[in-house]
Structures are given as C-alpha cells and as structure tokens.
Amino acid sequence: MASTLAGEVEEPTKTFRKAVFGAVGLVMGAYLIPLLAGTGALPSETVREWTDGFFSVVGDRIGGPWLHVWIQAAAAMSNMGLFEAKMSSDSFQLLGMAEMGMIPAIFMHRSLHGTPTYSILYSDTARRIFSVSKEN
Template sequence: MAAVGATDAPPEAWENGYLADAAGIIGGRWLKYWTEAGSVLSSVGLFEAQLSSGAFQLLGMAELGLLPSVFARRGPGRSATPWVAVAASAAVSVAVSFLGFDDVVATANLLYSLGALLEFAAFLRLRAREESPSSLKRPYRVPLPLPALAAMCLVPSAFLAYVVAVAGWRVSAVAAALTALGVGWHGAMRVCRSRKWLRFNTAVAADHRLQLQDAPPPPAGRV
C-alpha cells in the first residue's frame, strides 16, 4: 500500500516484479535489490514449506498403511528425513512445472474446491442418516439442525462452485486427470495390498481399525 501511494505508476504497470521497481523508485537501488532478495527467499521458503507438508502427508499415509511402506523410509542421522516422500513430492512439482503460474494456482484452487465440496456433502450425509455405524466416534456434534447446516454449507459451496465453473479447459483437464489418477491409485493400492505385491505397514492400520471397533456407540440422536 505504501508503494502504491508513493509512486505515480499507472495500474497496468503493476505486473509481476514491479514491486522491486517501485522500491527502487522510493528508496534507490539498495531497496530494490533488498526487495528482490526478500522475494526470492520468501518464495524458496514457501516452496520448502509446501514440499515438506506434502512429504509428511505421504509419510503419514505410509505409516497408516494407506501407501506402501517405502514412503515411510527415513534417512540416517538425527534429522531422519523422509527422503522417499520428499523425492515423490519434488517429482510432482517438476511434473506440473510445464504449466504457467496462473494455471498452477487455478488447478490447486479447483482441486481444493472439489475436496471441500466433497467434505460438505459427507458432513450433511452423515447428519441426515437415521442410523450411524456404532464404530464411528463422534466426540463433538455441531449444535444445529440439518436445515441450518445445509444453509451454513450453502454459502461457501456457492463460492466453490463458482471457482469450478470459471476454470479454463486446461485447468479442468489437469484437475480431471489428477482426480482420475487419485481414484485409480486408490484402487491399485487396494489390489497391491490384497495380493501382497507391495509391502504395507499393516500393524498400524489394523490397530486403528481395532480402536474403531472397540469404541462405544454414540448416544441416540448424535450424528
């Protein structure tokens, strides 16, 4: 905001990278170079954070038996870096690098929107079911009736549906391909687990299912 007020640049001049030029106009070359260095370090830090987040998601899924145990391998030393999961996350980043920045952001937003809509639908379906499975634990219940919950989910769902509707053909194609890949990968993992083609961490998964089976049924009316 300070840069906008301190410069007389027209709106069309504010393209990618112009913030450094604005800093140079305000404070000179040293501020321009400092802003560029800060932008580079910020981008690197954001990428590393996203890479680590995706890698540890793969690690957790492998520890739960949802992915082959190879994704749970850690490197030697005190850091115990999950190097296989990091390499897999980096490979995905390289695979989508052929897209432009706008397409990558739009694809990520589209996939997030589809996932959020699925979560809302599952939430309303669980509340609408007359009988819930006794193995499903519900330590908290949203204190609203079903019509109010539907109205609550309607507002964000409208925005998410708009994001899905305005996506371009390239973004929609990439999102559809990734969604199909996820569904196919899930089926392939089930086949590999049942036929023992790959090694899975079945101990944690079995213990998790046992805890769900031993859980007491929720009180009547708590869905």
C-alpha cells in the same frame, strides 16, 4: 499445511496458537509498512503503474538500485520458503499414508534428522515430472 506437520511438534495446540498469532502480526507489518511508505513517497499519478512486480520499481525510485535488488531478493526467498513449506507438507502426507498402510512402506523411511527421505524425493520428482508435462 500446519495440520500435516502437527505430529512433529511438541505441544502443537499451544505452539501453533502462538505461531499463528505471531505470524499474522509479522505479515501484516511486513506488508503494511512498506506499502504505506511506497504509496506515500510516490505521486498519485503513478497509481496506473502499480501492476505485478512494480513494488521493486518503487524501491528503486525511493532508495535506488540497492533497494530494488533487495526487494527482488526478498521476493525470491519468500517464494522458496513457500515451496519448501508445500514440499514438507506433501512429504509428510506421504509418510502418514505409508504409516497407515495405504502406500508402500518405503515412504516411512526417515533420515537421521527425522525427515521422510523417500517421501521428499518422490514428491519432488513427481512435481518436476508433472510441471514439465504441463508446459508441453
């Protein structure tokens, strides 16, 4: 999704290189350190319990209910961040298509902060409509 937002960044080549390398290091640490702590703190017999969502149970067993809640809240925030990144990417693709004349010019409208307002609204509305139709 970085290519979609590159036009909004000053010096994207330099900035993205630093961001990607920094993000890889942070993500590796954010996954590796808790995973090592969780697998090291629990007995090896619990290996069969490791399924989706078990990491918050590990937090509960190691640190108590506060760590359980903290891990679940962090997972929710992570999912919201992924959703925001996807929506931003989609809306800037609509903006680019409008600038090229491929779709109506209304999608070029930006707010005072430079965000593509109608593109965001359309992207969110379409996503909601199609997600509801898939459930039925």
